[in-house]
Amino acid sequence: MTTVSSLPPRKGRNVELTLLLLAVGIVVLAYLNVGLATQGSFPPGLLAHGTGLLVISLAFHLLLRWRASYADPLLLPIVTLLNGLGLVMIHRLDIAKGNSVSEGLALKQLTWSALAVAIAGAVLFFLRDHRALRRYTFTAAAVGFGLLILPLVPGLGRQVYGSRIWIGLGPFSFQPGEIAKIVLAVFFAGYLVQTRDVLSLAGRKILGFTLPRARDLGPILLAWAASLGVLVFEKDLGSSLLFFGLFVAMLYVATERRSWIAIGLVLFSGGAYLAYLLFGHVQQRVLLWLDTFSPQALAVSDQLARGLMGMANGGLMGTGLGRGRPDLTYFAESDFIIPSFGEELGLYGLFALFMLYLLLVERGMRTALGVRDGFGKLLAAGLSFSVALQCFVVVGGVTRVIPLTGLTMPFLSYGGSSLLANWSLVALLLRISDHARRPLPEVDEAGPAPAEATEVVKVR
Amino acid sequence: MNAPIRRLSAVVALLFATLLVASTWIQVVQAKELQERPDNRRTLLATYARERGQILVDGAPVAKSVPSNDELKWLRTYPEARRYPHVTGYYSFVYGPGGGLELTENGLLSGQSDKLFYRRVSDMLTGHTPAGASLELTINPKAQEAADKALGNQRGAVVAIDPKTGAILAMVSNPDYDPSSLTSHDTKKVVAAWNKLNADPARPLVNRAIAGNLYPPGSTFKIVTAAAALSSGRFTEESVIPGPAVLDLPDTTADLPNSNRQACGPDNKTTLKHALEISCNTAFGWLGMNLGAESFRAQAAKFGIGDSLQVPMRVTPSSVPAELNRPQLAQSAIGQYDVRVTPLQVAMISSAVANNGIVMKPYLVKSVLSSDLDTIEEASPSQMSQAVDAEQANALTRMMEAVVKSGSGQAAQISGVSVAGKTGTAQHAVGKAPHAWFTGFAPADDPKVAVAVVVEDGGNAGNEAAGGLVAAPIAKAVMEAVIGR
Numbered sequence: 001m002t003t004v005s006s007l008p009p010r011k012g013r014n015v016e017l018t019l020l021l022l023a024v025g026i027v028v029l030a031y032l033n034v035g036l037a038t039q040g041s042f043p044p045g046l047l048a049h050g051t052g053l054l055v056i057s058l059a060f061h062l063l064l065r066w067r068a069s070y071a072d073p074l075l076l077p078i079v080t081l082l083n084g085l086g087l088v089m090i091h092r093l094d095i096a097k098g099n100s101v102s103e104g105l106a107l108k109q110l111t112w113s114a115l116a117v118a119i120a121g122a123v124l125f126f127l128r129d130h131r132a133l134r135r136y137t138f139t140a141a142a143v144g145f146g147l148l149i150l151p152l153v154p155g156l157g158r159q160v161y162g163s164r165i166w167i168g169l170g171p172f173s174f175q176p177g178e179i180a181k182i183v184l185a186v187f188f189a190g191y192l193v194q195t196r197d198v199l200s201l202a203g204r205k206i207l208g209f210t211l212p213r214a215r216d217l218g219p220i221l222l223a224w225a226a227s228l229g230v231l232v233f234e235k236d237l238g239s240s241l242l243f244f245g246l247f248v249a250m251l252y253v254a255t256e257r258r259s260w261i262a263i264g265l266v267l268f269s270g271g272a273y274l275a276y277l278l279f280g281h282v283q284q285r286v287l288l289w290l291d292t293f294s295p296q297a298l299a300v301s302d303q304l305a306r307g308l309m310g311m312a313n314g315g316l317m318g319t320g321l322g323r324g325r326p327d328l329t330y331f332a333e334s335d336f337i338i339p340s341f342g343e344e345l346g347l348y349g350l351f352a353l354f355m356l357y358l359l360l361v362e363r364g365m366r367t368a369l370g371v372r373d374g375f376g377k378l379l380a381a382g383l384s385f386s387v388a389l390q391c392f393v394v395v396g397g398v399t400r401v402i403p404l405t406g407l408t409m410p411f412l413s414y415g416g417s418s419l420l421a422n423w424s425l426v427a428l429l430l431r432i433s434d435h436a437r438r439p440l441p442e443v444d445e446a447g448p449a450p451a452e453a454t455e456v457v458k459v460r
Numbered sequence: 461m462n463a464p465i466r467r468l469s470a471v472v473a474l475l476f477a478t479l480l481v482a483s484t485w486i487q488v489v490q491a492k493e494l495q496e497r498p499d500n501r502r503t504l505l506a507t508y509a510r511e512r513g514q515i516l517v518d519g520a521p522v523a524k525s526v527p528s529n530d531e532l533k534w535l536r537t538y539p540e541a542r543r544y545p546h547v548t549g550y551y552s553f554v555y556g557p558g559g560g561l562e563l564t565e566n567g568l569l570s571g572q573s574d575k576l577f578y579r580r581v582s583d584m585l586t587g588h589t590p591a592g593a594s595l596e597l598t599i600n601p602k603a604q605e606a607a608d609k610a611l612g613n614q615r616g617a618v619v620a621i622d623p624k625t626g627a628i629l630a631m632v633s634n635p636d637y638d639p640s641s642l643t644s645h646d647t648k649k650v651v652a653a654w655n656k657l658n659a660d661p662a663r664p665l666v667n668r669a670i671a672g673n674l675y676p677p678g679s680t681f682k683i684v685t686a687a688a689a690l691s692s693g694r695f696t697e698e699s700v701i702p703g704p705a706v707l708d709l710p711d712t713t714a715d716l717p718n719s720n721r722q723a724c725g726p727d728n729k730t731t732l733k734h735a736l737e738i739s740c741n742t743a744f745g746w747l748g749m750n751l752g753a754e755s756f757r758a759q760a761a762k763f764g765i766g767d768s769l770q771v772p773m774r775v776t777p778s779s780v781p782a783e784l785n786r787p788q789l790a791q792s793a794i795g796q797y798d799v800r801v802t803p804l805q806v807a808m809i810s811s812a813v814a815n816n817g818i819v820m821k822p823y824l825v826k827s828v829l830s831s832d833l834d835t836i837e838e839a840s841p842s843q844m845s846q847a848v849d850a851e852q853a854n855a856l857t858r859m860m861e862a863v864v865k866s867g868s869g870q871a872a873q874i875s876g877v878s879v880a881g882k883t884g885t886a887q888h889a890v891g892k893a894p895h896a897w898f899t900g901f902a903p904a905d906d907p908k909v910a911v912a913v914v915v916e917d918g919g920n921a922g923n924e925a926a927g928g929l930v931a932a933p934i935a936k937a938v939m940e941a942v943i944g945r
Contacts (some may be wrong), residue, residue: 249471253464293497306501311486313502325502347487351480358476367471369462377461381468382835388472392479399482 010072010437013065019059019077024054027084030321034092037322045101049091052110053084058115063121067128068434072367075433076361079426082411083113083163083419087352088321089333090414096327105333105414116419134375137190140183141190145226146245147180152233163236163406175408177239181246181386182428189245189378191219192254196374199254212259218261223247224268228271235281237272238393238405244268250382254374283377289403303330307339307398314373318346333414338395353412354395361388364429368374370436380432383425468651498556506555508532511831513569514590515548515561517599523548523562528645532635536643540806541610542636546667547599554650559639559665560607561595561824564772568593568828575837579830593830598627598826598839603909606941607632610934614919616895617668617803620911620938623811623901625841627819628771629909630938631804633668668914670775674800675914678886679739679868679927680897681795683809686736686744688751688759690852695747697855699907703730707742709787716745716790719885735784736859737867739883741794748793753784756793762847763809764819765801778805796887807912809847810899813860813880814907817853819844863903869898871932874940878904881935883927893918898931902939911935911943 028050035043057080064071087109114237133140150407151157151164158166158173166173192199199216206223208229227244231237248264275282288297292304306329313324326332326340333340339354364384368377387410394413398402410422486494495503511534515523522544528535537553538544549560557563567573571592588779600620607618607630620630641653657665667670689695695931703724707716724730724740735743748756760766760780769775778801784792791797812819821844848856860880863869868883881900889896896918901910913931921930 007777046810222702249468253461256461256464291928298499302499305499308486308490309494309497309502311483312491313506315487315491327504328501328505342483347484350483352488353474353623354479358473361472362469365465365472370466374461377465381461381465385468385472388475392475395479398484399486400477401482 001075013061013069015063016064016073019074020057020080023077023081023084024050024057026081027053027088030085030088031091031201034088034322037320038092038095038179040114045091045106048101049087049106049110049408052114053080053087060117060121061357063124064430067124068430070434070437071430072363072433072437074363075426075430078363079411079423082353082360084355085341086414087113087336089326089337089344089412092322092344093333093340094328095322096325106418109414109419110418112419113423115416116423119420120423123424123427124431127356127428127431130376130379130428130435133186134190134286134378137187137194140187140190144184144187147176147183147209148226148230159235160406164234165236165239166405171418175415175417176399177242177407178417181242181390182383182421182425184243185246185250185379185382185386188250189375192250192378193374195196195219196254198259199251200257208366210244212257212263216373217263220247220260220267224264224267227268228275231272231275231282232279236406237282237285238390238397238407241268241393241405242386242389242407243404246382246386249389250378253368253381254378261283280377281287285403286400289400292400303336304400304404305399306330307336308400310336310397311341311342314343314346316347318342318344318349320344334408335394335404335413336398337413338398341412354391357387357391361385361391363433367429367433367436371432372435376432376435377428380429380436383429387422387425388405465635469814481583497605504553504556505532510534510571511591512536512551512818513571513594513829513831514595515544515546515569516829517604518601520601521594522597523551526744532645535645536640537720538639538643541638541640543604543637545636545704546598546633546669547631548598548639548938550642552642552650552654553645554647555642560667560773561597562639564770564774565595565825565870568595573725575828579836593827593836594829594831596827598622598629598830599631599824600942602941603630603938604632606937607628607646607913607934609916610937611913612920614915614930615662615668615917616913616919617917618911618913618934618938619669619803619807620909620942621807621811621820621822622818623805623814623907626811626822626844627826627839627841628804628824629942630824630911631669631824633666633686635664637664653801654694667773669803670771670773671802672776674776674802675895675897675916676780676797676886676888677795677799677801678884678895678897679741679795680806680809680882680899680912681799682739682744682793683758683813683856683860683882683899684738684763684765685747685751685756685793686732687813687848687852687856688756689747690855691759691848692751692755696857697731697733699732699800700729701732701735701743701750702728702746703725703735703740703743704728705742707745707790709745709790710749711785712787714787715743716794718742729883733859733862736882737862739747739863739868744794748789749786751787751793755791756780757784762819762845763805763812764844764847765805766843769804769822771804771822771823775804776802778802790926795884803912803914805912806897806899806914807910810860810881810901811907811910811914812847813853814901814904815847815853816850817848819847840899857904860900864900868926868928869900871928871933872898872900872936872939874902874936877886877902877943879936879939880904881932885926885933896921896930897927898935900935902943909939911938913938 090109091106156167158168160166227240231240249262321344324343326343329336361384368380394407394409396402408418512525514521522540525534549562551557551562557566569592601622618632621628705723718741765778781798788797792799821842827835857880864872864879864881869881872881879902884897886895896915899912901907913934915930919930
């Protein structure tokens with residue numbers, strides 16, 4: 001820790017409330033837009049959905065006032081807006097598929113949102129201090145890696161469109177990778193805050209880079225092997241890139257040594273190239289990525305091609321909500337929700353969405369700068385970066401920056417596991433930001449402060 | 461740890477910048493290319509989602525879209541079924557637009573043409589449901605009906621044009637098909653119909669009037685040879701030229717006989733006028749060799765042979781071979797050897813004679829109408845070339861009148877109206893009956909219609925066929941329909 005930034009002690013809860021009402025207002029307008037465009041009438045479900053979203057987000061807002069009154073006021077409105085817009089798009093696709101409100105995916109997504117907010121609230125309620133998580137560093141490691149390999153368990157894992165990143169339990173299916181993302185961030189933060197001195201100080205300087213000692217390469221090699229395992233066995237480049245990228249980024253933040261990034265990039269690209277040479281399914285993904293419109297690629301899948309045509313249809317201004325044909329793309333409500341937005345809201349709408357995500361991530365980074373303990377810094381930076389990386393992997397996949405993967409867009413995409421995980425992630429960020437922004441208790445200048453008080457700042 | 465966190469934030473900004481660039485690339489730079497891909501279902505569905513323009517003949521739709529209750533919203537129908545298939549073409553959900561105006565005027569009919577840009581903008585602002593533009597055709601429904609009925613089940617084609625403007629009054633090609641069979645929304649039925657039409661050896665999808673394998677013009681081409689003779693200044697209609705029973709061709713053992721194996725006049729001589737009247741092969745063979753390949757080909761080119769035309773369907777250019785020795789020249793002068801023409805081209809030759817030697821550019825679309833029937837664009841007749849001067853055109857008219865009055869084309873006579881014309885009987889393959897031709901115009905003194913008829917393999921008359929017997933009555937029916945007799 002180099003500096004301790006001090007933020008002016010402003011709670012910002014009223015700002016949050018205003019922005020929250022604005023977010024819900026935008027969602028209601030979008031919902032109205034869909035109804036008018038598709039059915040030409042006032043949508044009957046508007047009241048239910050709008051009120052639902054308002055109640056959920058207001059409840060969370062009140063919890064913040066009560067339990068984390070200094071938390072960052074931007075996070076909740078941004079997340080509410082994204083969640084709400086996702087609901088609108090899913091509802092819009094329900095209409096295109098002829099599903100009624102009661103049997104549609106939108107209602108399920110709303111139910112999942114409520115559950116996700118409840119769990120996030122519980123996290124915020126019970127976890128008074130994020131540093132408590134440090135105690136579970138190695139539990140987190142076990143749980144995280146366990147979740148990662150869960151889809152490989154025979155009978156439990158499910159292969160969906162080539163990627164084996166789902167598990168099925170009766171009627172429920174789940175992407176454990178979403179939860180693993182958070183748990184592993186906790187583990188990495190706890191582990192790196194302990195070992196950062198060794199990892200950052202020892203080593204020789206070559207070509208301006210301070211190279212680590214061979215024995216300190218252990219952790220990164222382990223993470224590399226695990227991520228390659230995900231790539232090869234679960235056949236998902238996105239998850240693999242997400243976990244390894246998260247680890248390398250946190251390693252860099254902990255050690256402040258750029259050589260780790262160089263080593264990480266070399267390892268990952270080498271490993272990915274090796275996997276490309278060895279495995280047919282990886283080659284297929286690369287073919288779909290580089291030569292989407294070739295007959296060979298179209299014979300495998302025209303999903304990406306359809307998504308691109310949808311985005312092209314949107315152009316600069318978009319067709320308008322309810323006026324495009326996003327339903328022509330498979331998985332338009334989950335993996336391909338970004339092309340759905342690109343088609344109906346246009347490039348402008350897409351830029352606005354990207355800006356919301358960027359704002360979300362950078363508020364998280366701001367929290368990492370502001371918080372005073374090393375563990376909190378690493379955790380906040382790691383969680384924020386994981387959201388950024390996931391956005392990059394998903395959007396990059398549908399816009400042909402990288403090969404397509406099976407990950408979902410946080411908050412927007414349809415899917416319970418994704419909502420649960422990302423709302424909890426935001427709850428953690430809110431908790432850390434509450435610490436970061438909360439003014440230090442006045443130190444009694446008359447007498448020496450008790451020794452313990454400088455160790456752990458007990459708040460409220 | 462704050463410095464690396466700041467740098468990590470910059471990395472995040474860079475990642476998002478990449479996404480901004482990538483999505484801009486797709487939605488702005490590549491958008492047009494992606495939208496125009498033939499496998500883009502959105503574009504196809506979008507064109508179905510708005511009402512496609514009608515194709516109108518004299519105000520009555522021959523192609524129109526009616527609301528349908530399935531995903532496509534509109535079903536393309538052709539109320540006149542088999543009367544206009546080669547004019548309208550088809551608009552198939554499975555195979556796209558094709559076969560005629562549906563293809564060439566797709567932009568207007570679908571409403572996506574740039575010509576409709578301002579109308580689209582105003583539609584958007586006023587909340588109008590955008591619809592495609594309609595086309596009003598130059599076709600005269602009576603002429604089309606007469607041509608269709610007179611041709612009957614015989615293979616061949618009929619084209620009629622207004623000599624003064626180039627407006628196409630009738631365009632029939634046989635065998636035909638019902639375009640509705642390709643526009644059904646039942647994919648299986650459409651595929652079956654499509655396969656059947658394409659497997660048919662008679663090739664019903666081909667518009668024989670303007671495309672296909674082209675035909676040898678036979679004796680109708682003697683009009684071109686006669687025009688070349690008059691243009692040379694060395695001949696008039698009364699010039700006396702050799703017309704033996706058999707013309708000996710130089711440099712070869714073959715010779716060129718008259719079809720009745722008799723001389724065309726006393727002392728094996730005849731006048732140019734009489735030679736055309738009785739379709740004297742030897743006289744025109746001699747004339748061709750006398751004029752030379754250069755002037756013969758130049759005259760053909762002035763009538764439009766070799767030109768690429770769009771009416772707006774693409775017309776296969778007619779052709780005279782580039783290299784002709786003297787025997788080949790004699791054969792070409794009577795429309796044999798490798799001379800190949802479309803019926804439209806033959807009609808243009810008659811039409812030029814009728815219009816004081818001026819070839820008008822043929823066209824099929826009279827006007828483009830918006831969905832609320834305002835005229836967006838109106839065709840204006842344009843001149844293609846001057847084939848002969850007015851005096852020579854008059855001479856050719858007199859000669860062609862004689863053909864119908866007292867020569868080989870008497871079957872085209874219309875009582876009370878003077879008709880000009882020329883018959884043709886084109887040999888095209890050993891052992892096959894010749895194609896029967898007739899081309900002409902009426903009334904000769906104030907031409908309102910020029911027509912060309914070809915009946916493949918002599919039609920129902922087979923080997924007995926000659927243009928005068930089989931094709932002339934069809935031409936007569938069409939001309940009568942136009943001039944109202």
